[in-house]
Amino acid sequence: MNRQFQSSPGGRPLRGLFVSGTGTDVGKTVALAALLRACLKAGVRVRPVKPVQTGVSGPDDARGDAAVYAAAVAGLGNAVAPATLRRFVMPASPHLAAGREGVHLDVESLRAAVLRHWEGDEDAQGLLLEGAGGLHVPLNDSEDMLDLMESLGLPVLLVGGNYLGGINHLLLSVEAVAARGLTLAGVILSDTQPVAREDEDTLAIRKDNEALLRRRLDERGAQLVLLPFEPDLHSEPRASLAWQALADVCAPLVETVRRACDPCAGEEAAARIEDMQERDRQSLWHPYTSATEPLPVFVMARSRRNRLALADGRELVDGMSSWWTAVHGYNHPRLTAALRRQAGRMPHVMFGGITHEPAVLLAERLLDLLPEGLDRVFFADSGSVAVEVALKMALQYQQGMGRKEKSRFLTPRGGYHGDTLGAMSVCDPVTGMHTLFRGVLAQQIFMERPSCRFDASFDPSCLDDARRAFEEHGHEIAAVILEPVVQGAGGMWFYHPAYLRGLAELCREHGALLIFDEIATGFGRTGKMFALEHAGVAPDILCCGKALTGGIMTLAATVCSQRVAEGICHGGQVFMHGPTFMGNPLACSVALASLDLLAGGAWQRQVAALESSLRTGLSPCADMPGVADVRVLGGIGVVETEQPVNMAALQAFFVQRGVWIRPFNRLIYLMPPYVSHAEDIARLCDAVRAAVMEKKI
């Protein structure tokens, strides 16, 4: 079993609070010990846990905080020395102290250690996890304590010092917590030093800190507790009275802790989830569903890496990359940072008569990635719109060239290009529901789907139908549009790249443009940056989208050759398209960050690893009853069944097994985030095999 998994079926979701200081020496240990006393007195069984402690040699090291806690809870009959999960001798940041001992700390393993500890302590109602120093205390070169907090998702209690400058540290920390989507449960403002009655300035600063903070926290619905300086914590016999005094001050926070630890919160949460689902049914419409008899939906609350957390705390291994988009996994820090940075500068501005750096840089970067001969980028806000733009470009080009009769499109069956009217007209006429829109959809020309498999030797006769179509309709074909190598939503079919070379030849012969729809295949999914690289063919127009922003924002692009641009624009003509949110700076900035990540090159190794794990995991299905075909290419694994699957039942089965897989029609397919570990891919494949074996299909 994968021990990193937060809630394997039957496991209980992690409960408690994460307590972080705004820096070192802000009185966090005392505050936490006092809160612990208050909780235990009120019968809330919380356990203090330090994921990392530095400056100690062993559990009984007197330099540790054990003595403070022991004093704080003296007389309560509970032994509550904080559990330290990782310990290092050097009194420094975890990053430095661990490095000194040749240890590399990382969020993934610390999180696993926390969850293991939690699973092993059946008696605890919740954990009080304690950070080290402030939020941005580094764990390694790229991860901070805040990343660990984000990965655990618990509400946060901040402890800050009540002194000059303390308000700044607190407000920065409050903002950082909010930016990670974490709930701020409360703030303890702690007097770390005694103050003389006549020191009016210090008194005024403390008072003002409190007042200002209270106003700011009220807006956020977070509690504020003022912890006074207690001189007697270490001097028997008054220590226990002093600790009790501090615990009393913390009493208002006990309710917060209780709520964060309450197993009944599970029932409350279940009611909230049901309520959300019901309201969804009342007011929403989901993709490809009935409004009056909708399919069930799952309420999702958080995401990270290749995991999705349901609102009930269950965590699922993602097998879909949210429809081809989240190639780097969810919440990638570089992507969310790019989004925040641009949001602070200029979230959006119209693109008519205005340009901006994110759009210019992104266009240049895209052109660098694409083959020679693609020269100009038109940004659209979704894949379907990018396809509309491509079709319009082709039509305007042919008009510009004085070939008005070239006004139809040739496309293979089994394609998918989007859901708007123009895009729909070139989708597969059966699965694209053309009968529903007969009379409205433009009548396009269809040819057979490229029949030669990707992994078979090329059979030139698979181009015969294309040749026939050109002979019959060549004079009226403005362009051929197709998905290179992988037909996605129309059937997850992988065909031989040589088909594209033959088709490009036919287009040239008949004066038709070639449009590649790389919206699904672009950015590494098939093992090449773009699927066209399998064939070595450059189209006249290319659409990309989906993974362009790494799954964070909607953005697509239509890229064309200079020849096409000139054909459209000669004689003072203009291209007639302009989406309101064209070139949205947020989306462009995130896309740039995503391309930066791809430029690192790790995706090639990752996709190759995905391919081999998918092959290993899915190929046993090939011989099972009910399975028509199994195929794998790059980061795409497909089990094609003989009969259409029961989507709702199968999806529920998968969720039960801790994976997120959304099959459709006769296809159970996987396209996990590139960053997924092999054991997670195995888990996804296990679930698919189980579904087939247990005849859930």
Ligand SMILES: *Cc1c(COP(=O)(O)O)cnc(C)c1O
């Ligand atoms: C998803 C997809 C589209 C449509 O993109 P949207 O962003 O959903 O409009 C077009 N073409 C292909 C190949 C796709 O996979």
